[in-house]
Amino acid sequence: MKARILITLKTGVLDPQGKAIQKALGSLNFDGIDGVRQGKVIEIDLAETNEVAARKQVSDMCDKLLANTVIENYDIELIPSAA
């Protein structure tokens, strides 16, 4: 099973990388951009095949290592392996 974890900064946390991208897009003449936020995506190939167990395992990984839960949110998507 594959897990895709989206880690994004919480609303209200300053995102200088996002601001830099927004400015760069503006200077390339892209208009109508109201905001840009940058985050991380982590894709993990898991041996676990049970969906509930896999979600629990990935959630533990996020809490212990992958995300800083003080300033970041994470969102887990599980993608079953092609049979």
Place this chain on the structure above:
Amino acid sequence: MKARILITLKTGVLDPQGKAIQKALGSLNFDGIDGVRQGKVIEIDLAETNEVAARKQVSDMCDKLLANTVIENYDIELIPSAA
């Protein structure tokens, strides 16, 4: 309209950040991890409301600035604003 862009390294491109995460998870006693890849997620708030035009605009942004298409793939999801 909101656009979410997932930028990931192409298959075969070395991903040292992913390897570092995999090793760190291993040392925290998470088992059954066959591979880890890290990428970026960029969320853009667009003034554009037409889906076709928005996708074209975001695709141009990726080609010109956001992704290095030699080594990275990008994937665009459009999320209509809540009415």
